[in-house]
Amino acid sequence: MKKAILFDLDGVLLSTDELHYAAWKSVADELGIRFDRQVNNRLRGVSRMASLEIILQHGGMTLSSEEKEAVAARKNDRYRALLMTLSPDSVAPEVRETLAALKARGLKLAVGSSSKNTKLILAQTDLGCCFDAVSDGTNISRSKPDPEVFLKAAAFLGLDPADCAVVEDAVAGIDAANAGGFLSIGIGDAADYEKADRQINSLSELLSLKSLF
Ligand code: G6P
Ligand code: MG
Numbered sequence: 001m002k003k004a005i006l007f008d009l010d011g012v013l014l015s016t017d018e019l020h021y022a023a024w025k026s027v028a029d030e031l032g033i034r035f036d037r038q039v040n041n042r043l044r045g046v047s048r049m050a051s052l053e054i055i056l057q058h059g060g061m062t063l064s065s066e067e068k069e070a071v072a073a074r075k076n077d078r079y080r081a082l083l084m085t086l087s088p089d090s091v092a093p094e095v096r097e098t099l100a101a102l103k104a105r106g107l108k109l110a111v112g113s114s115s116k117n118t119k120l121i122l123a124q125t126d127l128g129c130c131f132d133a134v135s136d137g138t139n140i141s142r143s144k145p146d147p148e149v150f151l152k153a154a155a156f157l158g159l160d161p162a163d164c165a166v167v168e169d170a171v172a173g174i175d176a177a178n179a180g181g182f183l184s185i186g187i188g189d190a191a192d193y194e195k196a197d198r199q200i201n202s203l204s205e206l207l208s209l210k211s212l213f
Helices: 016-031 037-041 048-059 065-083 093-104 118-125 148-157 171-180 203-208
Strands: 004-007 108-112 133-135 164-168 183-186
Touching: 004 148, 016 037, 016 048, 016 065, 037 048, 048 065, 065 118, 093 108, 093 203, 108 148, 118 133, 133 148, 148 164, 148 171, 164 171, 171 183
Parallel strands: 004 108, 004 164, 108 133, 164 183
Antiparallel strands: none
């Protein structure tokens, strides 16, 4: 029986992982680096600057720290322009219904995301009110696979990691959840990750997951 569920944001509650992909792809194209979904999957859950390092390493390119800052800022500007197209309709009905049903069963809900754009996304989509706590890229110094973002979310709720489950689409996120002592639930790109304690194909499957209730 768990007391709370901590949700990753990009790729779990919303398809913003696709917007990250589009923004990184346009920047990588300009740098002449081939960027595809396989490389993109390695960026899930990883901070903005660490993502850029992975892309540069993939392209065999080195940049000065000033150049890296400029490229990361360009990516974020494009990403935020895409985020402006989000609205409450961008949230799948299944997501809202599942969150409401979990809440009705007495579970606390929180967001645990490495993104510094989390609060903008929650505001654009009217999702903020569904959560009892939000831990994001603005309150951590180490991004996933470090467990910090989830440990902070649990602390905001006043709960121990053992009382919480984490839902993640990132391999780095499952590693973070496991390292922090949470029950890890893989979905999407992490649905077939063998280190995930549980695997689901769709968010509503949480409602019939025995280990939660
Ligand atoms: C999430 C996404 C990553 C992204 C990171 C930082 O963890 O899965 O792909 O790089 O947030 O996002 P930000 O919006 O701060 O650039
Ligand atoms: Mg994610």
